[in-house]
Amino acid sequence: MIGSFIRRFAALAVVAAVTLPAAAATQLTGAGSSFDYPFFSKAFYIYNQKNPDVTVNYQSIGSGGGIQQFTAKNVDFGATDVPMNQEELARAGQPVLQIPVTLGGAAVAYNLPDVKATIRLTRQVLVDIYLGKVLKWNDPLIAKLNHGVNLPDMPIVVVHRSDGSGTSYIFTDFLSHVSPEWKSKVGVGKSVSWPAPSSVGAKGNEGVAGQVKSTPGAIGYVELAYVIENHMPAVMLQNRGGKWVTCSQDTVAAAAATRPEVDPTNFSIVDATGANSYPISGYSWVVVYKKPPDSARAKILYNVLSWLVGSQGQANAKSVDYVPLPENVQAAAQATLKQMQH
Amino acid sequence: MSPADRGFAAIVYGGSVLFALLIAGLFVELVLGSWPSIAAFGPSFIWKSSWDPITSKFGALPMIYGTVVTSFIAIALAAFVGIMAAVFLADFAPRWLATPLSFLIELLAAVPSVVYGLWGLFVLAPFVRTTIGPALQHALGWTPLFSGPIYGVGLLTAGIILALMIVPTVTAISRDVIAAIPRDLREASASLGTTKWETATRVVLPAARVGIFGACVLGLGRALGETIAVTMVIGNRPEISASLFAPSYTLASVIANEFTEATTGIYISALIELGLILFVVSIIVNALARLMIWSVRGSRA
Numbered sequence: 001m002i003g004s005f006i007r008r009f010a011a012l013a014v015v016a017a018v019t020l021p022a023a024a025a026t027q028l029t030g031a032g033s034s035f036d037y038p039f040f041s042k043a044f045y046i047y048n049q050k051n052p053d054v055t056v057n058y059q060s061i062g063s064g065g066g067i068q069q070f071t072a073k074n075v076d077f078g079a080t081d082v083p084m085n086q087e088e089l090a091r092a093g094q095p096v097l098q099i100p101v102t103l104g105g106a107a108v109a110y111n112l113p114d115v116k117a118t119i120r121l122t123r124q125v126l127v128d129i130y131l132g133k134v135l136k137w138n139d140p141l142i143a144k145l146n147h148g149v150n151l152p153d154m155p156i157v158v159v160h161r162s163d164g165s166g167t168s169y170i171f172t173d174f175l176s177h178v179s180p181e182w183k184s185k186v187g188v189g190k191s192v193s194w195p196a197p198s199s200v201g202a203k204g205n206e207g208v209a210g211q212v213k214s215t216p217g218a219i220g221y222v223e224l225a226y227v228i229e230n231h232m233p234a235v236m237l238q239n240r241g242g243k244w245v246t247c248s249q250d251t252v253a254a255a256a257a258t259r260p261e262v263d264p265t266n267f268s269i270v271d272a273t274g275a276n277s278y279p280i281s282g283y284s285w286v287v288v289y290k291k292p293p294d295s296a297r298a299k300i301l302y303n304v305l306s307w308l309v310g311s312q313g314q315a316n317a318k319s320v321d322y323v324p325l326p327e328n329v330q331a332a333a334q335a336t337l338k339q340m341q342h
Numbered sequence: 343m344s345p346a347d348r349g350f351a352a353i354v355y356g357g358s359v360l361f362a363l364l365i366a367g368l369f370v371e372l373v374l375g376s377w378p379s380i381a382a383f384g385p386s387f388i389w390k391s392s393w394d395p396i397t398s399k400f401g402a403l404p405m406i407y408g409t410v411v412t413s414f415i416a417i418a419l420a421a422f423v424g425i426m427a428a429v430f431l432a433d434f435a436p437r438w439l440a441t442p443l444s445f446l447i448e449l450l451a452a453v454p455s456v457v458y459g460l461w462g463l464f465v466l467a468p469f470v471r472t473t474i475g476p477a478l479q480h481a482l483g484w485t486p487l488f489s490g491p492i493y494g495v496g497l498l499t500a501g502i503i504l505a506l507m508i509v510p511t512v513t514a515i516s517r518d519v520i521a522a523i524p525r526d527l528r529e530a531s532a533s534l535g536t537t538k539w540e541t542a543t544r545v546v547l548p549a550a551r552v553g554i555f556g557a558c559v560l561g562l563g564r565a566l567g568e569t570i571a572v573t574m575v576i577g578n579r580p581e582i583s584a585s586l587f588a589p590s591y592t593l594a595s596v597i598a599n600e601f602t603e604a605t606t607g608i609y610i611s612a613l614i615e616l617g618l619i620l621f622v623v624s625i626i627v628n629a630l631a632r633l634m635i636w637s638v639r640g641s642r643a
Binding site: 188194199211 | 395589598600
């Protein structure tokens, strides 16, 4: 009885020894931004197809959690929609490299059931709506910009993200750039105190999209991918150059290309100059240690990230409705990454 | 005691002590985590009503208000419907109907809360905005409770969703309690010539009131802490408004919304203090309910 058990166990051990690959596969782990997750899962899947001995396990726990896990050295890299600030860098205890990995834009979706034309808004009117100064869709300020559109006498319901999010950060950053009043009264952040009396908070992009879709008269900002996927009407904004632009992969990339010298202390690309720039755009970042604790893994980490910010990795962005980094930004990201000791 | 008995006693004793330690540990951890916030804001945290992470001004009053109001709307609706259903299932429904009906009601308890939330956002909230809300406003619009613009999301919608979620608990326990009332009581009542309705309301329900009250407390406990479904339909606005149509916020929703992206120390600490308040509110509600049960029992003895 016992003999047969030992024999069976020995047989199992032999099978295991034969089937396991000679070189153990390396699993890198990352954590952070949920915005990056769809892009990362696609890109890292493709990377694994090409390099079967490397898998990347990315946990979409939010930027704050990502920075925490990274600081505690529980993960090889963190991902965050807003670069780590001085206080957070100090807590990390050693030099950190922050590398832009992808771009996002916030489209301003709306729900006006009987309006077929695309609504046009200037940056200032959008601020006034979010400040609660423009309360109805047929307000003269909106009507002036939309000649020939039969605007309804309907209250504007202002929808915003209720969960802390990088999209809210980009959006409030934009509002602050346009309006000193917003900057002093509300400010820039992943969660802010929204001043409009008719404001409603919804959780996640899907929540804002759902709230806007089910509430006639609603307006709300959502990530570009959600507007594309849900075929929602989104406003045409007048950019700094005076041109009317819609949120698209091209206009977001155009905004990014105007500032290739992007760095983690001066990273805002909202309200960019340039004729084709969409004004509500921003980067998402990966953070790594300049000298990773495990030098054997450092080499692999470098290879993966270098591929990710290069043209091959960025080529995966469009298929999941993300905006690839412009070429000049890719080059800047590669240059930063080269400082990593591997 | 034999050694086996002693061993068994040690195991059961250990199990119950473990629970007490767990609760105490949770409490200590919450207090430690919220200490920077308690030190910075003091007791005014409880009655201040601004919630601004940018300027680090935090107050919990709107969330306490939202939590309590939604839970009470929920228990008011769920107790009424649940007790009626329980009486029907236990005393009125024929067996062929009672069994599948009970099964269906208990099935409601197995639906994940995010599904209730999605249904609430896409079906219930528009229905409240276009139908329930205007009807209530038409009839009762003169009271502040039903005045103001109707967004669809808000206190009332959250209360209704919570009611749906706790109705199975209230119904299932109440039905069991009612079914456990001795037949003799019902027969004695019938022999006096009462109708079925009189027996149910004057004999069975009073005899079962302690158990039914317990069922409601269990339901209320779930309503206080429910997070995802409420977050999706409450509108997430930290503001106190008399109108039940207005967007509001609950303690659990703020934590679910903001904890993952909170980075500064005082912000995280304020969120943990909200957790501590939710913990204390739950304990107070449960303790009050327990006291009421004791007083009811006492008066009957």
